[in-house]
Amino acid sequence: MSGLKLRGIRKSFGAVEVLRGIDLDIEDKEFVVFVGPSGCGKSTLLRLIAGLETISGGELDIGDKRMNDVDPSRRGIAMVFQSYALYPHMTVRENMGFALRFAGVAKAEIDRQVTEAARILELEPLLNRRPKELSGGQRQRVAIGRAIVRHPQVFLFDEPLSNLDAELRVHMRIEIARLHKELATTIIYVTHDQVEAMTLADKIVVLRDGAIAQVGSPLKLYDDPDNLFVAGFIGSPKMNFLKGIVDGSVVRLPDHGNQTIPLVAKAAHGSEVTVGLRPEYFKAGGASQLDVTVEMVEHLGSESYAYARHGAGDVLTIATQNDRELKGGDKLSARFDPAKALLFDPAGQRIR
Amino acid sequence: MNALALARRPLVYVLLSVAAFVSVFPFYWMVVGATNKSADIVTGKPSLGDSLFANAATFFATVDVARIFWNSALIAVVGSLLTLAVSSLAGYGFEMFRSRFRERLFALMLLLLSIPFAALMVPLFVMISQAHLTNTYAAVILPGIASIFIIFYFRQATKAFPAELRDAARVDGLKEWQIFLYIYLPVMRSTYAAATIIVFMANWNNYLWPLIVLNTADMKTATLIISALTSAYTPDYGMILFGTVLATLPTLIIFFLLQRQFVEGLLGSVK
Numbered sequence A: 001m002s003g004l005k006l007r008g009i010r011k012s013f014g015a016v017e018v019l020r021g022i023d024l025d026i027e028d029k030e031f032v033v034f035v036g037p038s039g040c041g042k043s044t045l046l047r048l049i050a051g052l053e054t055i056s057g058g059e060l061d062i063g064d065k066r067m068n069d070v071d072p073s074r075r076g077i078a079m080v081f082q083s084y085a086l087y088p089h090m091t092v093r094e095n096m097g098f099a100l101r102f103a104g105v106a107k108a109e110i111d112r113q114v115t116e117a118a119r120i121l122e123l124e125p126l127l128n129r130r131p132k133e134l135s136g137g138q139r140q141r142v143a144i145g146r147a148i149v150r151h152p153q154v155f156l157f158d159e160p161l162s163n164l165d166a167e168l169r170v171h172m173r174i175e176i177a178r179l180h181k182e183l184a185t186t187i188i189y190v191t192h193d194q195v196e197a198m199t200l201a202d203k204i205v206v207l208r209d210g211a212i213a214q215v216g217s218p219l220k221l222y223d224d225p226d227n228l229f230v231a232g233f234i235g236s237p238k239m240n241f242l243k244g245i246v247d248g249s250v251v252r253l254p255d256h257g258n259q260t261i262p263l264v265a266k267a268a269h270g271s272e273v274t275v276g277l278r279p280e281y282f283k284a285g286g287a288s289q290l291d292v293t294v295e296m297v298e299h300l301g302s303e304s305y306a307y308a309r310h311g312a313g314d315v316l317t318i319a320t321q322n323d324r325e326l327k328g329g330d331k332l333s334a335r336f337d338p339a340k341a342l343l344f345d346p347a348g349q350r351i352r
Numbered sequence B: 001m002n003a004l005a006l007a008r009r010p011l012v013y014v015l016l017s018v019a020a021f022v023s024v025f026p027f028y029w030m031v032v033g034a035t036n037k038s039a040d041i042v043t044g045k046p047s048l049g050d051s052l053f054a055n056a057a058t059f060f061a062t063v064d065v066a067r068i069f070w071n072s073a074l075i076a077v078v079g080s081l082l083t084l085a086v087s088s089l090a091g092y093g094f095e096m097f098r099s100r101f102r103e104r105l106f107a108l109m110l111l112l113l114s115i116p117f118a119a120l121m122v123p124l125f126v127m128i129s130q131a132h133l134t135n136t137y138a139a140v141i142l143p144g145i146a147s148i149f150i151i152f153y154f155r156q157a158t159k160a161f162p163a164e165l166r167d168a169a170r171v172d173g174l175k176e177w178q179i180f181l182y183i184y185l186p187v188m189r190s191t192y193a194a195a196t197i198i199v200f201m202a203n204w205n206n207y208l209w210p211l212i213v214l215n216t217a218d219m220k221t222a223t224l225i226i227s228a229l230t231s232a233y234t235p236d237y238g239m240i241l242f243g244t245v246l247a248t249l250p251t252l253i254i255f256f257l258l259q260r261q262f263v264e265g266l267l268g269s270v271k
């Protein structure tokens, strides 16, 4: 069993509280991704789990054992760092076997483990090279190899792909997904790349200012966000937010010529709400419509994004499928299904 | 190119030539002098002579060469090793470990750098004699071990040492001292090479302090004994310069052995 249980985890650096009470359960063999804006405490949380920083408050269990004060090497974790942190004076082979050497494992056994990890990661031809003789992608694989060799219960990754170019990132992303299947261990992965989070995760943890904004499967967060922050953070291009005022059984959109859409959730008459509409919610045949003027169009080939507004209102992003002729200045009646619209109260909480 | 720039170029060369002459000439004079008779040196003869072996013979007859070079070597090697060990640990510690008082302590230490050695000499001597260490190797070596300059040098160099390497080593199960020994030390070897040259030269050439704490001939270093030769009634300059050449060799050898890393070390060691 190698699930994790975090209860009220806090961390302060001096007077600054960086993590403000994190409660989280991570199942055995789960792939969990921490996302959030820069400085929200993702790395700090990961380092607390690794034991590289001391926990200021709360309780951390790994595999049913309290780990608050256990040495990093005895927590059953392995970590892959953003800068790879390979030992520059050692060969790939020595780098990968180093932890085992210090754990007192016999030489033959170390060799066997290193060879096995090298096979999984296709590193065999590189075993006798030094890190500086490797490409970025190869270094990344060695860093993962070094982690694999220790047979950890939990892998920790801190933005492992952010130093790679776009093409290699996609390749390594698939590689990591494959590894997760092959190794069948728990993985905690920090990133601020949406695509990595959406494609890799069983469960995404969205952090904001040292607290959890929402936890859930990628599609759950995408389709059913708890608050404005998560709704805006997950998904690219971003969800459109429209100011609305509840007017009986409809929501009036003052910035969009007082056009109305049916109210889909419970909200008091006259209260202010924010209406969330993802760009791809706009589809022909929807029951509601917004009349807008196109300002600019981005054609990506498979789809196009129109940036449009009504009068002086906010710019909306609208995904259109086959409108290759669409251009700036065109009038558009953007139709959508009002049942899909998300409503948020003035505090940013979802109204269901 | 304007006239000013044109005129500046020869001027630069003249200045560089003067600087080169000033720094190279003493070496030239020393080597040439070692091959000449004292009488010729006094008259300023600038060319190689034929008295090298005569000078060598006199030098070996006058001075217990093995003894003084042994003293010098022991002090320089042990002193350098201890200085590097203690001061690099301190520099590493200052940079790697957070503490509330770290910066204040470090600033205080740098402040101490401005106290001239002459002002510390008397209290240091009192300490050494109260510890009954006068006229021992330890008396020469101990005061220099915690070198503020080397601590500063290592702290600066450690800024380039990736903190994630230490984290990785901690996850790999290394204790702090093992991280220092197995990761930091090999990674920073060019910094160590540069520091070795600086520290070895300082120890080997050290004059004032050994002069004060060493008082019997069998303990004295090459630097002390050779410079004492000049105070004879009629100094034999040929012999003295031969001794000087001999005493310069170890530093030269160390320098050429570590030269490549030295330059790297000054440029920053971790890439």
Ligand SMILES: Nc1ncnc2c1ncn2[C@@H]1O[C@H](COP(=O)(O)OP(=O)(O)OP(=O)(O)O)[C@@H](O)[C@H]1O
Residues within 6 Å of the ligand: A013, A018, A036, A037, A038, A039, A040, A041, A042, A043, A044, A045, A192
């Ligand atoms: N050692 C430290 N001392 C003081 N403050 C720190 C320390 N480490 C992190 N912090 C602060 O804690 C906050 C969270 O940092 P953290 O590195 O966890 O953010 P992050 O979510 O990983 O950001 P990024 O996406 O930029 O990596 C930041 O405000 C940072 O300044």
Ligand SMILES: [Mg+2]
Residues within 6 Å of the ligand: A042, A043, A044
């Ligand atoms: Mg981070």
